[in-house]
Amino acid sequence: MIRNALNLSLLFSVIAIAGCGYTLGTQAVYGVRTVHVPVFKSESTRRNLDYLLTEAVQREIRTRTPYRLEDGDTADTILKGRIVEIRKTPLSETKFDDPRELQLMVGAEVTWIDRRSGQILQQQTFPIGPSLTQQASSVSFAPEVGQSLATAQQEAAQRLASRIVDLMEVPW
DSSP states (O other): OOHHHHHHHHHHHHHHHTTTTTSSOOOOTTTEEEEEEEOOOEEEEEEEEHHHHHHHHHHHHHHHSSEOOOOTTSEEEEEEEEEEEEEEEEEEEEEEEOEEEEEEEEEEEEEEEEETTTTEEEEEOOOOOOTTTTEEEEEEEOOGGTTTHHHHHHHHHHHHHHHHHHHHHHOO
């Protein structure tokens, strides 16, 4: 008798929770199944960071979201991006003014557009500034111990891509 009452109350609580709008995982925008990510634009003279960031964003979308990547002609939405600033500054120097540790900062601007209606679903700028730790991507690296600008660019692109895809997971 008590067991039946427990099973019945468990059943009602599961139905109540399921019917209240709670979901597990990330929320998807209603009606959006596919996204196109063209190569990020960049006016910087630093080569390949635009491609690294584009690939990192595409990888994050594939692994973390319910959206599929498609061509621009068939996708429901387009995620456009532009690298607005890249800054490499020394954090510490040797006594001969050679950089011992450097910091690479990457700022970007992204816009997520519904291709069918033209509506902007999300727009965000990740600037380099005082709130850098919360906005853009910042990576430090030390050439003396074998770290390179290439590995720092890869890590900065991955961190920024993660922040960009976080925008797509926000409940609307």
